[in-house]
Amino acid sequence: MFAAALTEDAQLRPLNPWHAEEFLANLDRARQSISPWVSPSFVATDLGQARHVLQRYADRWARDDGGIWGIWAGGRLVGGVLLVSLDADTGVCEAGCWLEPAAEGRGLVTRAVSRLIDWVVDERGLHRVEWRVVAGNVRSIAVARRLGMRRDGVLRAVSPGPDGRIDLEVWSLLAPEWRTHRASLTGPR
Numbered sequence: 001m002f003a004a005a006l007t008e009d010a011q012l013r014p015l016n017p018w019h020a021e022e023f024l025a026n027l028d029r030a031r032q033s034i035s036p037w038v039s040p041s042f043v044a045t046d047l048g049q050a051r052h053v054l055q056r057y058a059d060r061w062a063r064d065d066g067g068i069w070g071i072w073a074g075g076r077l078v079g080g081v082l083l084v085s086l087d088a089d090t091g092v093c094e095a096g097c098w099l100e101p102a103a104e105g106r107g108l109v110t111r112a113v114s115r116l117i118d119w120v121v122d123e124r125g126l127h128r129v130e131w132r133v134v135a136g137n138v139r140s141i142a143v144a145r146r147l148g149m150r151r152d153g154v155l156r157a158v159s160p161g162p163d164g165r166i167d168l169e170v171w172s173l174l175a176p177e178w179r180t181h182r183a184s185l186t187g188p189r
Helices: 017-034 047-063 108-123 138-146 175-186
Strands: 010-014 067-073 076-087 092-099 128-134 150-161 164-174
Touching: 010 108, 017 047, 017 067, 017 076, 017 092, 047 067, 047 076, 067 108, 076 108, 092 108, 108 128, 108 138, 108 175, 128 138, 138 164, 164 175
Parallel strands: 092 128
Antiparallel strands: 010 067, 067 076, 076 092, 128 164, 150 164
């Protein structure tokens, strides 16, 4: 197992099916704030569903087409990042995130997604990272901007939502753009 430090007291680690109880507790704390922005199939409401969500991502990891990692702060799961999709043949992936309100404002998601982008670009050799966000999700759009992503456009009325059809913004970052952006933040590697 690996752990990547995000801050002095926060780590990014794999999130596995055996974490289902902890994952469900995290979703219970985050449910109200993330429900408008994430797929209902992700926001499990019982232990069986939580296990199913994590197993789905474990299976994606085994197939090499996605994955999920948790953000632990102070020893407690507070959110995470995921590869919703990963296509090594085309060099394209989609990243996503969730975070409970008590952990907001500390830069944890930005740091975690940066680690994820480092991995897909440097280790996997992918060329494009996509970030799809429900229009109006200002916190997620701010993360995309901090990561140096560009807004490609809007998929209008792309899927049903609780209050009608939703628009989905597509943001992206290309590998050369990431390398330039990363160097501007940290200096040469």
